[in-house]
Amino acid sequence: MAEKESKQHSNNDYEIMIVGGGPAGISTWLHLYKYNPELASKCVLIEKEKYPRDKLCGGGVGAWSPYVLKHLGIDLKLPCVSVSDIEFIFQKDVFTLHQPNMFMMIQRTDFDHELAKIAIKRGLQLYENEEFHDFTNQNDCVKVKTNKRNYTLKILVGADGSLSRVRRKMNLSNMNHLAQTLEIYAPADTKYDQEYDKRKITVDMTPQTKGLQGYVWHVPCIKDNKPYIGHGLADFRVYQEKPKVNLKEIFSKELQQRNITIEQKLWRSHPIRWPQKDDVISKPHVILAGDAVGIEPAFGGGIHFALSYGDLAAQAIINAVTQKDYSFTDYNQRMQSHLVGKFLAKCTYVASQLYDNRMDPFEAAREVFTIKKV
């Protein structure tokens, strides 16, 4: 798609490269374009897949996402289910959180593709099927090697997801905190699944009594024009010293209750990274954004984070170019004072309490899911 539409540039026309065309990478470019279009025209984005490409996700676009999209002048017209209720379950108790249009349940294949198309229309140079391999710092520049060519740049942005190769090549000494997930999609069966008809999300926190540091979700969506339910499980392992639980067993029981018999080999999994406050997230000429840094470890929502990481990264890039200082030594500090860092800190605290049985599960849910206007 994009390669045909993009104007041809030579490799050395670019000063900035964004690796990864998920919401964090595209949002970084869109913010750059909004704040400094000239700089945005010197930025290339590479994506190893070809759109429309899949990303394992529940597809709940919520929290402050609508404000970021509005700020970027984006009005998405996608097939979606608008959800105003989340039903939290803990043992025999149920707590329903109601906020009008709290979540827009989308398919990531459509959402990410649409964002990419909007950015391309605004002038983004996006190369699909191009995979980042390595970088080296040289003479106040960063040399980047991909599967297709070599680049000499001023700034490299790693927005390449929770298993970020850019991050790996930075040789950071941070601890790796990776939550495990399981997810499947099945057609909505009105006898067992109320989520589609009632336009609600179900979050079952009961498995926390078995030691799960996470929850099971059931979310409504539209797939191939048909009502579907996404069923998933996340285990954040905030307390790594606590015994591991058998995720497949927990998930299997949840699915049995819903009369779902999808074979285990068809269950899908992708890790969620969560960071710690003092993690190193930049090096000279290189910064990370989105899942490559990490998202909140209480419930694992990340699309709103990805969109806002774009604002954070764009502002840091503009500052570096204006000041001619590519050290990015203040990048972590910038994050701490940005909405991203503040909300991360709040949710990390909630997770530390929730997964040590020091906070009522419903109180934790209220803390994380009640979003005031930003």
Ligand SMILES: Cc1cc2nc3c(=O)[nH]c(=O)nc-3n(C[C@H](O)[C@H](O)[C@H](O)COP(=O)(O)OP(=O)(O)OC[C@H]3O[C@@H](n4cnc5c(N)ncnc54)[C@H](O)[C@@H]3O)c2cc1C
């Ligand atoms: C099971 C599951 C369910 C989730 N459900 C939700 C939810 O309902 N709501 C929510 O808000 N969040 C959810 N999340 C989190 C959310 O999916 C992520 O936070 C979000 O996708 C992060 O966006 P990103 O752009 O940082 O990374 P990604 O979306 O992972 O995008 C990274 C991009 O980089 C590309 N890439 C990777 N390596 C390279 C390379 N070497 N070279 C070039 N390109 C590369 C990838 O192909 C990809 O397109 C869920 C996560 C999981 C695992």
